[in-house]
Amino acid sequence: MTDAETKLGQNTAVVELKALRSSIDNIDAALVHMLAERFACTQRVGILKATHDLPAADPAREKIQIERLRQLAADANLDPDFAEKFLSFIVKEVIRHHEAIAAEVGK
Numbered sequence: 679m680t681d682a683e684t685k686l687g688q689n690t691a692v693v694e695l696k697a698l699r700s701s702i703d704n705i706d707a708a709l710v711h712m713l714a715e716r717f718a719c720t721q722r723v724g725i726l727k728a729t730h731d732l733p734a735a736d737p738a739r740e741k742i743q744i745e746r747l748r749q750l751a752a753d754a755n756l757d758p759d760f761a762e763k764f765l766s767f768i769v770k771e772v773i774r775h776h777e778a779i780a781a782e783v784g785k
Contacts, residue, residue: 713768716768717771717772717775720772720775720776721775721779723772723776724772724775724776724779724780725779725783727776727779727780728776728779728780728782728783728784729783734773734776734777734780735773735776740769743765743769744762744765744766747761747762747765748761748762
């Protein structure tokens, strides 16, 4: 391969890398907005649970959601273990919010 061919290949790679990174940035922004919308909904759930003296956690629903998400991940060629870890992280945060809401409502 000549120096010119190597340089052209590197320039093509740089252009493709920039395009891919731009797509990744857009996806990251969409994920942040989706998470914000999800947490806005779960905040309303937390208020509803607290005002009706319902528990912050719902292990039966969590189990169903994990199974559902694992299947969605498998269908999308995403590692189901990763998807479960991601959902578990989110659910823990939601429960923490629900407990804080319940403590505030109980005052």
